[in-house]
Amino acid sequence: MKTAVHFGAGNIGRGFIGFLLAKAGYRVVFVDINPGLIEELNKSGSYKVLEKGDELKVHLVEGVEGILASDEEMVAEKIIEAQIVTTAVGPGVLKAIAPIIASGISLRLKRSSKPLNVIACENMVGASTFLKEKVMEKLTPEERQEAIKKVGFPDASVDRIVPPQEGTFLLDVSVEPYFEWVVDAGGFAGEIPSIPGMKAVDNLRAYVERKIYTLNTGHAVAAYLGYQKGYGTILDALNEKSILETVRGAMEESGTYLTTRFGFDKKEHGNYIESTLRRFLNPALKDAVVRVGRNPLRKLGPEDRLIYPAMKAQQLGITPHNLCKGIAAALKFDYEEDEEALKLQMMIKDEGIEQVLKKVCGIPEENPLFEIIKGYFL
Numbered sequence: 212m213k214t215a216v217h218f219g220a221g222n223i224g225r226g227f228i229g230f231l232l233a234k235a236g237y238r239v240v241f242v243d244i245n246p247g248l249i250e251e252l253n254k255s256g257s258y259k260v261l262e263k264g265d266e267l268k269v270h271l272v273e274g275v276e277g278i279l280a281s282d283e284e285m286v287a288e289k290i291i292e293a294q295i296v297t298t299a300v301g302p303g304v305l306k307a308i309a310p311i312i313a314s315g316i317s318l319r320l321k322r323s324s325k326p327l328n329v330i331a332c333e334n335m336v337g338a339s340t341f342l343k344e345k346v347m348e349k350l351t352p353e354e355r356q357e358a359i360k361k362v363g364f365p366d367a368s369v370d371r372i373v374p375p376q377e378g379t380f381l382l383d384v385s386v387e388p389y390f391e392w393v394v395d396a397g398g399f400a401g402e403i404p405s406i407p408g409m410k411a412v413d414n415l416r417a418y419v420e421r422k423i424y425t426l427n428t429g430h431a432v433a434a435y436l437g438y439q440k441g442y443g444t445i446l447d448a449l450n451e452k453s454i455l456e457t458v459r460g461a462m463e464e465s466g467t468y469l470t471t472r473f474g475f476d477k478k479e480h481g482n483y484i485e486s487t488l489r490r491f492l493n494p495a496l497k498d499a500v501v502r503v504g505r506n507p508l509r510k511l512g513p514e515d516r517l518i519y520p521a522m523k524a525q526q527l528g529i530t531p532h533n534l535c536k537g538i539a540a541a542l543k544f545d546y547e548e549d550e551e552a553l554k555l556q557m558m559i560k561d562e563g564i565e566q567v568l569k570k571v572c573g574i575p576e577e578n579p580l581f582e583i584i585k586g587y588f589l
């Protein structure tokens with residue numbers, strides 16, 4: 212049986228990537244830092260994915276096991292046998308798992324000449340490329356030369372809304388019916404594995420930017436505006452007409468950039484925005500604004516879902532007021548259980564909003580967006 216090692220047995224790990232890998236006939240070995248999850252995976256060897264759309268579809272995922280990330284030797288052994296390694300741990304964790312992937316690759320290069328592919332399935336443009344850099348830093352120059360030939364790190368775009376889980380059985384996971392997993396065809400080592408549901412394309416950048424700067428942009432604006440108005444879920448936030456219109460407006464502003472940059476048909480892109488809004492409004496997904504807004508420092512970064520499309524739209528002659536409203540609301544996100552939110556608020560208090568706009572968002576003071584965002588913030 213083929214083996215897949217997947218880092219991060221969380222929502223996307225179990226509900227999306229691990230699910231597709233298991234359906235494709237892989238034995239999925241989940242690696243996680245959560246002992247409860249690992250224990251349960253090994254006890255049950257299976258779990259359910261509940262697809263919640265107009266009707267409920269239940270899928271049984273079998274042939275799964277778990278290893279604690281601290282059990283480095285065992286993880287490395289599994290990487291030696293694997294055909295594919297995937298991750299869904301969060302962009303900030305990739306650096307932490309790079310050494311363990313590197314030690315698996317280092318052992319594997321000594322014992323096997325078969326190609327391996329490592330795909331980081333994170334909300335980040337170029338996540339696998341980033342992981343590759345961190346893994347390569349840990350290899351010797353000789354290993355690096357070999358790894359360049361035998362280990363592929365194709366970048367990917369992952370799209371499926373999997374909110375925090377409710378219920379008693381730890382492993383079962385509720386998901387929306389929609390999914391899209393797109394991977395850079397040119398980044399694979401050896402043959403592209405056949406995994407139904409995984410699409411290999413030549414123009415990955417267009418897919419990944421379209422997804423992050425539409426879905427994640429709109430979702431983030433909904434989350435931060437919703438949080439400001441005291442709503443708990445995305446659905447409740449979007450039921451307020453003014454929030455819905457700002458979210459749609461923000462997606463249209465980023466859409467101007469996306470259609471210009473990648474040549475998407477404007478009408479089709481408009482339909483993509485509307486179908487994304489319908490996904491946000493799925494009543495079966497109780498998606499908390501604090502989950503969607505988590506890690507505001509990352510989300511306010513220059514390459515991320517708010518600032519990047521705002522700057523790009525501005526370069527095309529548009530004043531992206533809706534995105535600026537979303538950015539201003541993000542700057543106010545003060546959810547106490549989110550470490551980054553606390554750091555952000557501390558920074559605003561100690562250094563002022565101007566420093567945050569410059570240092571965190573990378574917006575120069577002379578850029579007109581600077582004052583517009585400040586205007587919505589105050």
Ligand SMILES: NC(=O)C1=CN([C@@H]2O[C@H](COP(=O)(O)OP(=O)(O)OC[C@H]3O[C@@H](n4cnc5c(N)ncnc54)[C@H](O)[C@@H]3O)[C@@H](O)[C@H]2O)C=CC1
Binds near residue numbers: 221245299302369370
């Ligand atoms: N939930 C969603 O709707 C979507 C999430 N994503 C992306 O997928 C990634 C994962 O997100 P979720 O599954 O929602 O998060 P999650 O928090 O449910 O899962 C992350 C898992 O990684 C584990 N983890 C943390 N540090 C680790 C380490 N050092 N080694 C191994 N495992 C570790 C955690 O214990 C957790 O089980 C993120 O990059 C997110 O942006 C992408 C598309 C959709």
Ligand SMILES: O=P(O)(O)OC[C@H]1O[C@](O)(CO)[C@@H](O)[C@@H]1O
Binds near residue numbers: 369371427430504505
């Ligand atoms: O996972 P992140 O980057 O923190 O952001 C949350 C966003 O990611 C998703 O979970 C999936 O893209 C969305 O539901 C949400 O917009």
